[in-house]
Amino acid sequence: MTDAAFQKCINPDCGAEYDCGQALFKCPACGELLDAQYNWDKIKVPSKLSQFAKRWASRDNRLDFSGVWRFRELLNFCQDKYKVTIGEGQTICEQNDAVAEYVDMRPGCLYLQYEGLNPSGSFKDNGMAAAFSHAMMIGAESCACASTGNTSAAVALYAHSCGLKCTVFIGSGRIAFGKLSQGMDYGAQTIQILGDFDDCMRQVQDVCTKLGLYLLNSVNPFRLEGQKTIMYRIIERLGWEVPDWIIVPGGNLGNSSAFGKAFFELKELGLIARIPRMAIINSTGADTLTDLVNNKKLLWNKGHVEQAIIDDYYADLTARDFSPHTCASAIEISRPVNLIKCLRAIDICDGVVRAVTDEEICDAKAIIGKYGLGCEPASAATVAGLKHLRTEGLIARDERVACVLTGHPLKDPNLTVNYHKEKQGQFSNPPVEAANDLDEIIKLMK
Numbered sequence: 001m002t003d004a005a006f007q008k009c010i011n012p013d014c015g016a017e018y019d020c021g022q023a024l025f026k027c028p029a030c031g032e033l034l035d036a037q038y039n040w041d042k043i044k045v046p047s048k049l050s051q052f053a054k055r056w057a058s059r060d061n062r063l064d065f066s067g068v069w070r071f072r073e074l075l076n077f078c079q080d081k082y083k084v085t086i087g088e089g090q091t092i093c094e095q096n097d098a099v100a101e102y103v104d105m106r107p108g109c110l111y112l113q114y115e116g117l118n119p120s121g122s123f124k125d126n127g128m129a130a131a132f133s134h135a136m137m138i139g140a141e142s143c144a145c146a147s148t149g150n151t152s153a154a155v156a157l158y159a160h161s162c163g164l165k166c167t168v169f170i171g172s173g174r175i176a177f178g179k180l181s182q183g184m185d186y187g188a189q190t191i192q193i194l195g196d197f198d199d200c201m202r203q204v205q206d207v208c209t210k211l212g213l214y215l216l217n218s219v220n221p222f223r224l225e226g227q228k229t230i231m232y233r234i235i236e237r238l239g240w241e242v243p244d245w246i247i248v249p250g251g252n253l254g255n256s257s258a259f260g261k262a263f264f265e266l267k268e269l270g271l272i273a274r275i276p277r278m279a280i281i282n283s284t285g286a287d288t289l290t291d292l293v294n295n296k297k298l299l300w301n302k303g304h305v306e307q308a309i310i311d312d313y314y315a316d317l318t319a320r321d322f323s324p325h326t327c328a329s330a331i332e333i334s335r336p337v338n339l340i341k342c343l344r345a346i347d348i349c350d351g352v353v354r355a356v357t358d359e360e361i362c363d364a365k366a367i368i369g370k371y372g373l374g375c376e377p378a379s380a381a382t383v384a385g386l387k388h389l390r391t392e393g394l395i396a397r398d399e400r401v402a403c404v405l406t407g408h409p410l411k412d413p414n415l416t417v418n419y420h421k422e423k424q425g426q427f428s429n430p431p432v433e434a435a436n437d438l439d440e441i442i443k444l445m446k
Helices: 047-057 071-073 099-101 124-138 150-164 177-185 195-210 219-228 231-237 252-269 288-295 307-319 339-348 358-370 377-393 411-422 438-445
Strands: 005-009 034-038 092-095 110-114 143-145 167-173 188-193 246-247 275-285 352-356 401-405
Touching: 005 071, 005 246, 034 219, 034 252, 047 071, 047 110, 047 167, 047 307, 071 231, 071 252, 092 167, 092 352, 099 110, 099 358, 110 231, 124 275, 124 411, 143 150, 143 195, 150 167, 150 177, 167 177, 167 195, 177 288, 177 307, 177 358, 188 195, 188 401, 195 307, 219 231, 231 252, 252 275, 252 339, 275 288, 288 339, 352 358, 352 377, 358 411, 377 401
Parallel strands: 110 401, 143 167, 167 188, 246 275, 246 401, 275 352
Antiparallel strands: 005 034, 092 110
């Protein structure tokens, strides 16, 4: 533990502070979410972001090799001896002109931040490196999470690495097999609840409270600290300059919340001159944030969020027995736990929220796959959303845009195979049957 960091309630009417030696995922005083905060005057933060580049020369050091911990001064909540890494953050930010053409962007302007190269195949590993470091610092022995798939894979992998007992809660029939297989393979106990992710989220919080388990969902403030580093790596790729726009999938809103916090801190520290804008993209089948922000006009309002709007909205979901449905299982969530923090990120980044259809997601996924980087369906929502924002004229053709691709294509291979084999979209590439005859095969290849 370090005296340079502490936990603070995000409710401005409370603002209670706690040390980092406690696993408090909601403020004991008011029940609101907590942030990891820093006494920056006690941390030797480089005067320029570019100074982090020197750690590429010392990658035999396990922390310098990590794409999370090589930026450790910017998430300095524990001593190095507690820091957990299994090589996360070795990702690429690919300039992709072919996908740029699809969304009507000029060549050289679109970048795809590909998180599928992480050890468990998704962006979640960034957060788990940080969260499990906190778990080790406080001496946790058992952990749990609710998951649509990627979280369970990452939690199970890092729990195995740390020697912690691990239980994952998944919804009945609401998880891609590629993701489910990882959790089982990595040794986690898997409990399938008759309900959706929101039901699992409620249950896991109660279980962790009652049994004293370490909770790894994104209500954990230290998990979001690790996810900040995705933005640091984008800036690194762009020559230590910020893009004009960051585009990210919605879902439980941990990434968008982390990214907003990252940019706020960098600006506060004088490490960037401006904050990029952010677009958060949901599926129309799970568009809580879109509806609340665009139609109900829900705002951060300096932390004084109109909770009645949220309560009424969720009460209506309950009354209608609503359950979200989208092909993008990673964002199939109707009651995002980081809603309030996301509203703050929207305020920080002058953000916008949009929703795209499953058909648009699948078409964008096929284009991303065709031109160099496969991804999970939720990732493709970013490119589908960018296409919308270009049509609206909100994003200019020559602005520099980074789309976050959250996970590997083999997270949900069934959707990919069905899209192509069953000719479900305009970019389908189905297999062709051929007779067992050389001439007939050659005819098909002409």
